[in-house]
Amino acid sequence: MSDNKNSTCNEQAFDQFFKSQSKLLRNYIYYKFGDLEQAEDIVQDTFIKLWNNCSKVPLDKAKSYIYTIATNLGISITRHQKVRFKYQDYITQRKSDVTNESPEFIALEKEYMEKLKNAIADLPERQREVFLLSRIDKKTYKEIAEMSNVSVKAIEKLMHKALLAMRKKIGNI
Amino acid sequence: MLDDKKDEIFLSRWINGELSEEELREFKSHPEYEYYMKIMAGADALDLKGYDVEKELTIIKSKRGNNTIKKSSSVIKLWPYFAVAASVAIILGLFLFGPNESFTTNYGEQLAVTLPDGSEMILNAKSNASFDKDSWEENRTVSLEGEAYFKVKKGSKFTVTTKNGEVSVLGTEFNVQSYTSFFEVACYEGKVSVTNDQQRKVLTAGNAYRNLKNIAPESWTFVAQTPSWINSTSTFRSVPIKYVFKEIEEQYNIKVDTSNINTGVIYTGTFPNDNIEVALKTVFSTLGMDYSLSQDGKTVVLEK
Numbered sequence A: 001m002s003d004n005k006n007s008t009c010n011e012q013a014f015d016q017f018f019k020s021q022s023k024l025l026r027n028y029i030y031y032k033f034g035d036l037e038q039a040e041d042i043v044q045d046t047f048i049k050l051w052n053n054c055s056k057v058p059l060d061k062a063k064s065y066i067y068t069i070a071t072n073l074g075i076s077i078t079r080h081q082k083v084r085f086k087y088q089d090y091i092t093q094r095k096s097d098v099t100n101e102s103p104e105f106i107a108l109e110k111e112y113m114e115k116l117k118n119a120i121a122d123l124p125e126r127q128r129e130v131f132l133l134s135r136i137d138k139k140t141y142k143e144i145a146e147m148s149n150v151s152v153k154a155i156e157k158l159m160h161k162a163l164l165a166m167r168k169k170i171g172n173i
Numbered sequence B: 001m002l003d004d005k006k007d008e009i010f011l012s013r014w015i016n017g018e019l020s021e022e023e024l025r026e027f028k029s030h031p032e033y034e035y036y037m038k039i040m041a042g043a044d045a046l047d048l049k050g051y052d053v054e055k056e057l058t059i060i061k062s063k064r065g066n067n068t069i070k071k072s073s074s075v076i077k078l079w080p081y082f083a084v085a086a087s088v089a090i091i092l093g094l095f096l097f098g099p100n101e102s103f104t105t106n107y108g109e110q111l112a113v114t115l116p117d118g119s120e121m122i123l124n125a126k127s128n129a130s131f132d133k134d135s136w137e138e139n140r141t142v143s144l145e146g147e148a149y150f151k152v153k154k155g156s157k158f159t160v161t162t163k164n165g166e167v168s169v170l171g172t173e174f175n176v177q178s179y180t181s182f183f184e185v186a187c188y189e190g191k192v193s194v195t196n197d198q199q200r201k202v203l204t205a206g207n208a209y210r211n212l213k214n215i216a217p218e219s220w221t222f223v224a225q226t227p228s229w230i231n232s233t234s235t236f237r238s239v240p241i242k243y244v245f246k247e248i249e250e251q252y253n254i255k256v257d258t259s260n261i262n263t264g265v266i267y268t269g270t271f272p273n274d275n276i277e278v279a280l281k282t283v284f285s286t287l288g289m290d291y292s293l294s295q296d297g298k299t300v301v302l303e304k
Helices: A011-033 A036-052 A059-078 A095-100 A110-122 A125-135 A141-147 A152-170 B010-015 B021-028 B033-044 B053-067 B078-096 B241-252 B276-286
Strands: A091-093 B046-048 B101-104 B111-114 B120-123 B128-131 B140-151 B158-162 B165-169 B173-179 B182-189 B191-195 B200-204 B207-212 B218-221 B233-240 B255-257 B266-272 B290-293 B299-303
Touching: A011 A036, A011 A059, A011 A125, A011 B053, A036 A059, A036 B053, A059 B111, A091 A110, A110 A125, A110 A152, A110 B033, A125 A141, A125 A152, A125 B033, A141 A152, A152 B010, A152 B033, B010 B033, B033 B046, B120 B128, B158 B173, B165 B173, B182 B191, B182 B200, B200 B207, B233 B241, B241 B255, B241 B266, B241 B276, B266 B276, B276 B290
Parallel strands: B140 B158, B255 B299
Antiparallel strands: A091 B046, B101 B128, B111 B120, B120 B140, B128 B140, B140 B173, B158 B165, B165 B191, B173 B182, B182 B207, B191 B200, B207 B218, B233 B266, B290 B299
């Protein structure tokens, strides 16, 4: 079994799978539970678990397996202490894009960016997840819908709601 | 802020560049437009701390340590290994081919389970679900006691059996609650069919059905996209309070002493599943009941 190239137990296949999936999983768990370092620990534990169960989890099921395991780990850790979404030190500003892509942005004050991050932190979990997967990870609505097994329409509604909520929170500055 | 006539995915379509020329022109002249532009420009300039994939992979490899295959070149006596291998095979066999996979949640717990075909089941507190893994391909059946939310992959018939009736579907999202003398099914996507002794009913998305002891079965419609308990809130719609109390007991592992009150009162409302003080206050103050918590914090005594 472990010699099969398509088996999760195959070292190369496992490495490749880790490289293609781990970053997005980390971000997803971070958006969901609010702590980046904790999310990285969860990703480690999840993939160790995958390795230990590699004979039972075929490679084509591995993706949904890691999302389920990581989500469960997150739920069990945060059950008793609901953390507020942490963004200090984690979410930064891309310098180059500021000047290249959106000239209007230069005029936006630092204060505005603080308000924006604050508004993101205050979003309900699902809306924040969708908004950040779309904006930071540049995932399409379809890809996001597949990650959480819901319809594209549901994602579009969440995105719309997220923007309305942020607009309300930020106010007229 | 935005005109009410805008549909509920208007801003998503705008971000994706899916607005028609006319819609876009109209939006651009709207006073709200610049604020949304600002939010998007700001959001698109955000970046997340980097992730060192190679380093993380090395950490995982060192942690999983002993599980990697050890190669040994010395000559090995085979017989004892055959014996061990045979017993391992037997023990594994017991696990792999045992009759059922079974999952149970305790007070206040939730558990997400991926079923063999990739369908998902999320169990609410104090519930039990079991299924036969080996015959899953031919027979997608889960037996349930308590409450669970299902996201079913398209495929052959998927059935949830409870002692109050059967719910079966082809591929959809739905919630089932089945307790002694309480049975409620809500369909969130697709179509489900509910069968019990008295009748067979088909529910489409946004429809729910309930059958309580001593009360005529009823149906209603709703707009939520997932059951509220997935987000740690319990919701009730015209339910006799004894079922509300039962849910509080299951979420917080406490007892509610109802000897002084009438448990036939009907309740509509919600309570959080992660804050006992708020939960008790919400439910009992709206019912106009005084309550006190026993010394060990395990029993709530009610006074009318």
